[in-house]
Amino acid sequence: MAIHNDFGKKGEQLAKLFLEENGYEILDENWHFNKAEVDLIAYKNKTIIFIEVKTRSGDYFGSPEEFVDHKKQKLLSDAAEEYIYIMQHQGEIRFDIVSILINKHSENPKITHIEDAFWNY
Template sequence: MATSSNLFGKTGEQIAKNHLEKNGYEILEENWRTGRAEIDLIAYKNKTIIFIEVKTRSGTFFGHPEDFVNNKKQKLFTDAAEEYLYQTQHKGEIRFDIISIILDKDATTPNLKHIEDAFWNY
């Protein structure tokens, strides 16, 4: 059974997906999993595969959403990306992005920040 925080996160991921598609990204995968790691969105644009972590929060009281992508999360994320690249045999450019979303309580006015090249642990 989905919890309200899961639904909140899924809403953020849908907002992020819509943003990417509107800006010319092709969505290759959603919620791609390997082992303990998950990549929220994998997209393609300008011959580059982009691995995207979506962080959705209701406010910034505890910090901005992107602040929650710590070194441990980055390591899991890049390990998953490495597995994806191995499986797909992609040899071109890659990038790691974060999409930070702050939703008000009614989830009607998203504040989205797309951070390209957010980190590089690869």
């Protein structure tokens, strides 16, 4: 596996632990639909949350969450529609981003959880 894939998987595991520690139940990881992959799907307060995890080693070119562009948001929205159809979910949904900065000079990654990061398309 490529180093950047390992780095991304590390970020997803950190995000999962962070969310679980904050009361989220993880329903699925790396869920695929067509060309879309949803990193984490969680449940809290009767809401299904579709979560994009962005992990970077620095913010020189922008914060990690800035890399969730409109195309990615549309793919996540399409995947979410299929997921709620399959699960027959009648409640609320939302889209979150978990931004993780892992600095090689620091042992503690900076984790930022952005709730309602974008709207369903």
